[in-house]
Amino acid sequence: KHTLPKVKEISLLCDMIIEEIAKSENECTEAFNFTQGLIKKTKQEKKLLAEKKKAEVMKNMKVQDIKSMLKPKIDMSIFGESKMEEEKGLKCIVCHEGYNFKPSDILGVYVYSKSYEIRGSDNFGEKSPPTTGISSVTHFNLIHLSCHMNAVKAEKSLKQPKTEWEGATIRNSHTKCNNWLPIRGGTVTDDNYGNAVSKYFGYMKGIIKSEQPKFRLLAYDIKSLLKKFAYDESFSYYSHGGGPEHNIQLIPYMVQLALFLLASGEGGYNVSAIETITASFFSIATELEKTTLKKEDPKPEEKAKEPPREESKAELSLKLTADDFAYVATLLLLAYRFVDWQSIKQKLVPAAGLIATHMAQNGAVGSKRQKKTAPGKKVLLTSTTAVPEDSFLAKVVAEIRPLLILLCLIEELKKQQALMLPSGLATKEEVIQQLYAEISNNQIKINDYSTQIYKHYTNKLLEVTSIEEYLALLDISKESASKFISTLTALPNQHICLLYTSPSPRDATLSRMPSSA
Numbered sequence: 001k002h003t004l005p006k007v008k009e010i011s012l013l014c015d016m017i018i019e020e021i022a023k024s025e026n027e028c029t030e031a032f033n034f035t036q037g038l039i040k041k042t043k044q045e046k047k048l049l050a051e052k053k054k055a056e057v058m059k060n061m062k063v064q065d066i067k068s069m070l071k072p073k074i075d076m077s078i079f080g081e082s083k084m085e086e087e088k089g090l091k092c093i094v095c096h097e098g099y100n101f102k103p104s105d106i107l108g109v110y111v112y113s114k115s116y117e118i119r120g121s122d123n124f125g126e127k128s129p130p131t132t133g134i135s136s137v138t139h140f141n142l143i144h145l146s147c148h149m150n151a152v153k154a155e156k157s158l159k160q161p162k163t164e165w166e167g168a169t170i171r172n173s174h175t176k177c178n179n180w181l182p183i184r185g186g187t188v189t190d191d192n193y194g195n196a197v198s199k200y201f202g203y204m205k206g207i208i209k210s211e212q213p214k215f216r217l218l219a220y221d222i223k224s225l226l227k228k229f230a231y232d233e234s235f236s237y238y239s240h241g242g243g244p245e246h247n248i249q250l251i252p253y254m255v256q257l258a259l260f261l262l263a264s265g266e267g268g269y270n271v272s273a274i275e276t277i278t279a280s281f282f283s284i285a286t287e288l289e290k291t292t293l294k295k296e297d298p299k300p301e302e303k304a305k306e307p308p309r310e311e312s313k314a315e316l317s318l319k320l321t322a323d324d325f326a327y328v329a330t331l332l333l334l335a336y337r338f339v340d341w342q343s344i345k346q347k348l349v350p351a352a353g354l355i356a357t358h359m360a361q362n363g364a365v366g367s368k369r370q371k372k373t374a375p376g377k378k379v380l381l382t383s384t385t386a387v388p389e390d391s392f393l394a395k396v397v398a399e400i401r402p403l404l405i406l407l408c409l410i411e412e413l414k415k416q417q418a419l420m421l422p423s424g425l426a427t428k429e430e431v432i433q434q435l436y437a438e439i440s441n442n443q444i445k446i447n448d449y450s451t452q453i454y455k456h457y458t459n460k461l462l463e464v465t466s467i468e469e470y471l472a473l474l475d476i477s478k479e480s481a482s483k484f485i486s487t488l489t490a491l492p493n494q495h496i497c498l499l500y501t502s503p504s505p506r507d508a509t510l511s512r513m514p515s516s517a
Helices: 008-022 029-060 066-070 145-156 164-171 190-208 214-230 244-264 271-291 300-305 322-335 338-362 392-420 428-441 443-461 467-473 478-489
Strands: 107-118 131-144 179-183 293-295 495-497
Touching: 107 145, 107 190, 107 214, 107 244, 131 145, 131 179, 131 190, 131 214, 131 244, 145 164, 145 179, 179 190, 179 244, 190 214, 190 244, 214 244, 214 322, 214 392, 244 322, 244 392, 244 428, 244 443, 271 322, 271 338, 271 428, 322 338, 322 392, 338 392, 338 478, 392 428, 392 443, 392 467, 392 478, 428 443, 467 478
Parallel strands: none
Antiparallel strands: 107 131, 107 179, 293 495
16 A cells, blocks of 8 residues: 655655656556556645644634635625625735725735945945945735734744744745735825834844935935836845736835825935935935046046045035935835826936946946846937947946936836826825825726836837937936937047046145046
């Protein structure tokens, strides 16, 4: 009689023997048929054992059986219905119900959050030690908080107990997760949503092990997710599951949370603070543009002779990074009206050019895990203007492209927001309040929008082959686009020094150019 092996060594040996016999169909039909039947029987026994364990877990969760979890048995005849209506929109992976059937039971999405270093200050003219931020990704599996907590309780009582996130990882399509981001909908009150938000940041505090203003932490998290799209990074590098099609669905609900923090004042930031941050960024960008000095590239041997020196305080204050650019663009997504965005993006494009030039000059990269452009696919300036290979301009264009993809993605998200909002909202505060309410009440519409944006991203933004086309997608005026491309055209045989500043009298003995020039 066949029994399941209980010793690993014996099991391994038996598997090897069965595998060899299973290859001998032509040599011994009887042995082959016997081993095939044995394999089939073993699989059936394993399946029955797994179902038995699941039934035990569901019993502890007060669910009668597995089928009742997948499809609740409700006698709809008392309502005059012959069939049960299916849940539309977001629904829980355990009970398969959402805000239609459980309007007051809050749903959330499993996410995997990883800590990383972020700028220590929102003052872009100040050099400060870095602090800790969060970068989150998802497989977009949703679960009621109550279902999650019931599962955690049940799994702790098993013969082989699981920790909270070990069990959640199994439910999350075997994708790593360590947090649960709440989604407000149905009849969930602001108070209940606020309690769920506190739980979310409680989990997050255990990850970063430091205190951070909630809004700033979340804004950098959204920024990190948008940059993954812009640089075409892997979303599953650490979590081992979930792709761009899953993560694009997360963005509106991260925005919802950010709007709640702004509207309630619980995030430590308000509209005025965000306006100050964006003003600081554009002030530095303007100074960069004014002090840009063109200079012929020195010969390698001459550049090697230049003595190294520390950059002056003035030079350090004129540094902006791709991270700074993405952070400010994220703030515009979260707190500005569409009409404001339409105007400000005209200034963001030249800022992207300055930052990309500085990165190319200093050998910096916007992403360590950025996927390379497909072989044979070149990014042009215009449809008729190629970029010389291995030129300085080619490096600049390579760094500009993801920044423009980021702006194009935010452009689509802002259009989505504009479609949801009524006309006549005069202030940013009114937009924040109304948009928060619209996201809470229109999950089906939001999911449709997210699908459209994902298709636009994969079929259009990643396939564009010229800077000119990206500018057209952003609806940049022809005059501004022409000026921008002309500036780039002047780069191939020239070197841009973005850090040039007039030295103070105290620095008169120092070179007027930084060592990187």
